[in-house]
Amino acid sequence: MTFGLLLLIALLAAACSALRWCGAGKALYALAALLFLGIGCGYVPGWLLDPLQTAYDAKPAPAWAQRNAIVVLGGGTEKIGATGRIEPGAAAHARIAEAAALQRDCRAHSPHCKILLSGGDARQHGSPDAAVYRQALLALGLAGDDVLIEPYSTSTWQHARFASDVLQHFAPDRVVLVSSGVHLRRSQLYFAHFGIDALQARAGYLNAVKSPLPLAHNFMATDAALHEYIDMARYRARIATGELARPRPGEAASAAHSDAAGA
Numbered sequence: 001m002t003f004g005l006l007l008l009i010a011l012l013a014a015a016c017s018a019l020r021w022c023g024a025g026k027a028l029y030a031l032a033a034l035l036f037l038g039i040g041c042g043y044v045p046g047w048l049l050d051p052l053q054t055a056y057d058a059k060p061a062p063a064w065a066q067r068n069a070i071v072v073l074g075g076g077t078e079k080i081g082a083t084g085r086i087e088p089g090a091a092a093h094a095r096i097a098e099a100a101a102l103q104r105d106c107r108a109h110s111p112h113c114k115i116l117l118s119g120g121d122a123r124q125h126g127s128p129d130a131a132v133y134r135q136a137l138l139a140l141g142l143a144g145d146d147v148l149i150e151p152y153s154t155s156t157w158q159h160a161r162f163a164s165d166v167l168q169h170f171a172p173d174r175v176v177l178v179s180s181g182v183h184l185r186r187s188q189l190y191f192a193h194f195g196i197d198a199l200q201a202r203a204g205y206l207n208a209v210k211s212p213l214p215l216a217h218n219f220m221a222t223d224a225a226l227h228e229y230i231d232m233a234r235y236r237a238r239i240a241t242g243e244l245a246r247p248r249p250g251e252a253a254s255a256a257h258s259d260a261a262g263a
Helices: 004-019 022-040 045-058 089-106 129-139 157-170 183-192 216-241
Strands: 067-073 077-079 086-088 112-118 146-151 174-179 199-202
Touching: 004 022, 004 216, 022 045, 022 157, 022 216, 045 183, 045 199, 045 216, 067 089, 067 157, 067 183, 086 089, 086 129, 086 146, 089 112, 089 199, 112 129, 112 157, 129 146, 146 157, 157 183, 174 183, 183 199, 183 216
Parallel strands: 067 112, 067 174, 112 146, 174 199
Antiparallel strands: 077 086
């Protein structure tokens, strides 16, 4: 996404120069250079990431209730070339570990503590994210009865929609939502749309790296942040235009039939 934007600006600059619009061409070249350095050296991604994550800097200490659900959002899987084994992706390991820690804490206070793993096979590896994560949690010693799966969702919007259906059957008094820090704000927005009032627990934190030379990591971090902002803007635009019904606190919104609000 970021490199595409920089390429577009550079092409516009070249077109302006070819048309002898020298002032506009020079300004666009300067803009592309400034953006390249600002992003690559860590200033732009730092500015973008802070509003997404600072609310989740401190991890919560949940007040566990009689019935509790810990919802873990899918973070992808990886298929190992030599063996064909499917394993949790890089972003998923922190979510799995956080869910296991929360479940142990919950069990110390309540007999009803379920983990709901939400995630389908978005990358077509042959097994849903939720099923792969379940095996990882069982390997950590969790009881199978405590780990539920929702194996169909392939986007954050679908995570919220399909998980809300499962949660209606379990009827928890407390819901804790687990995802990466950069992803929690949008996840919270979507879950609230479907009437789920959840406490957010981050698993992982994405920082920009300040550097005198451009780093690929900072371009990746910028792309991740822009993806969140763009999808939240799309959601709000759909609410504003009436394409989606406005969410109503405490109950699932009537727009539950739409699947395309976010990726």
